[in-house]
Amino acid sequence: MSQFRNNKNSSNTKHKRKRNHEIRKTNFDRGRIGRCAFSQQLYCAKHGQHDGEQPPRSPLISQDPSADTTDVYAFVSPDKPDTVTIIGSWIPLEGPQGGPNYYKFGDDVRYTLHVDNNGDAKPDQSYRFNFTTQTQNGNTFLYNTGPIDSVSSNNLNVVQTYAIEEANGEKVTKWGENLIVPPVCIGPKSTPDCDKLMASGIQKISTPDGEMQVFAGPTDDPFWVDLLIFDLLSLRAQKAPIGYDRPSKGVDGLKGFNVHSIAMQIPIKKLLKGSTDTVLGVWATSERRATKTYSAGAVSSEGDWVQVSRLGMPLVNEVVLPLALKDAFNSLPPDQDYALATSGTPAGNLLLSSVLTPELQTLLGALYGVPNPGKPRNDLLTIFLTGIKTGAEFTLQTPGGPVKVPAGTNVNQPAGKFTPAEVIRLNVAEAFRPGVKGSLCAPKPNYKLGLLGGDVCGFPNGRRLQDDVTEIELLAVAGAAYPVITGEAFAFNAGLIKVLNDGIDTNDKPFKANFPYLATPHRGLDFRSC
Secondary structure (H helix, E strand, O other): OOOOOOOOOOOOOOOOOOOOOOOEEEEOOHHHHHHHHHHHHHHHHHHOOOOOOOOOOOOHHHHOHHHOEEEEEEEEOOOOOOEEEEEEEEEEEEOOOOOOOOOOOOOOEEEEEEEEOOOOOOOOEEEEEEEEEEEOOOOOOOOEOOOOOOOOOOOEOEEEEEEEEEEEOOEEEEEEEEEEOOOOOOOOOOOOOHHHHHHOOOEEEEEOOEEEEEEEEEEEOOOOOOHHHHOOOOOOOOEOOOOEOOOOOOOOOOOOOEEEEEEEEEEHHHHOOOOOOOEEEEEEEEEEEEEEEEEOOEEEEEEEEEEEEEEOOOOHHHHHOOHHHHHHHHHOOHHHHHHHHOOOOHHHHHHHHHHHOOHHHHHHHHHHOOOOOOOOOHHHHHHHHHOOEOOOOEEEEEOOEEEEEOOOOEOOOOOOOOOOOOOEEEEOOHHHOOOOOOOOOOOOOOOOOHHHHOOOOOOOOOEOOOOOHHHHHHHHHOOOOHHHHHOOOOOOOOOHHHHOOOOOOOOOOOOOOOOOOOOOOOOHHHOOOO
16 A cells, blocks of 8 residues: 555643642643553564553543544535535533533633545644633623523623634634624523524635535534443344343433534535545544643643544544554544554554454454454455445446446545545535536435445445434444455345344434534423433
8 A cells, every 4th residue: 555645743742830839730631641652652662562551541531521522524515515514513411401500612622623635634624613701790600690582692691602713734714703602502491492592603704715604502412322332232122132132122322412513514615725636534623732720710721732532433433443542543643543553563553453353343243143254354444544446336326216336436535645544535526416417426315324325425425414324334344335345255144234223213303404404402401301
């Protein structure tokens, strides 16, 4: 794979000192922790010894919900196919009745949506969001002092705004500031019309390449999954052994919960600026200042920005990476993924084997007898790192009926030389835009199987809100895409489509037909009780 180019970056962090009896400092340089773990293994690989200290055994980001990225989505906007919608969500498992200090974006966190348009796994456009919270009346404990009928209501006591800027190399463009974040959806007395409040958070921004739309605020959590799957890979909707002796309906473990989401609708013309390719790489990050300082009644941050969370393809950090790599991977920029994986170091070997010999496949085989289609799993390397170019004939479901495309058909692999990286890859060529002339997108989107079901505009070519990524990835690990991607023979058992199924096919709330497409956040009144 010599055609791939790899790059490495480094950063330095400075710290200031103050008297210990006045303050307490916490170092948030998780990136440094991760890089040191990798550097230590690189050193040991050269010198033939290992330090007794191991990398962290559990994800640091789970202790930092304000910076914890839950999901990323990237898709051609169905009602505006000359644009792409990118969504990032943060703060997992937000209970809507979480007062009196309700959930919000972190004022000390920098949230960023990144786009690579030339395949080098480096951001060509980074949209950075910084938030500011103001309390109008500090003499009350109330989030609101009466009904909130608009985002400008005097009854809204805790007001959050944000600024958005775009970094393109060293060039930084400010696109807006003091943009309002809609309040949380408390209940019918405080927030009688949450749909109206959410809609008022949509901002329209003019650019030389067309209009962008932006939204930042609380939403329903758009992901769904039966979390009982972590009971040794059990699917409660199925019979034993993969299910239980008494199967029952699947339970959406995220039903009723909210997140805070940032959504952008960006003209394709703008996203492709300066590129001759049509495949985008998309991911999200969270950053904190290197040092946080606590003093009486105040907290401040200083130092360089440090990446503490990163997310591209769904479920990679959760079920692909082993515990020893999770924290460090959160700090790693995508352009270093492949360089690390092929470095020959213990950390690199572990990363590469996690993809080529996935633990999930081993579990499926050991627990339930699901056959392994081949070793190594180059099909998964293609799905998660390079983007897909078919290795065998494949049938697409198109507006004109089924169409067989030959081996070598490019779905979402960057053109020419490129850097493999764990990002969402989305082809925005006209053939991959729904509703336009010549589109190859399935006339009725196959959210259940995505690309596996012949819908070329479904996951893993981008990720739509409705795509059932848990089941699509389970089927991919079981080998559903193996013959098409590798060109090697494998008789995939189509019966697994019904078996590798958690019994949940859709979100608990319907998505909207227009930007930002996300469902309105749940009200505290409606929150489920156990």
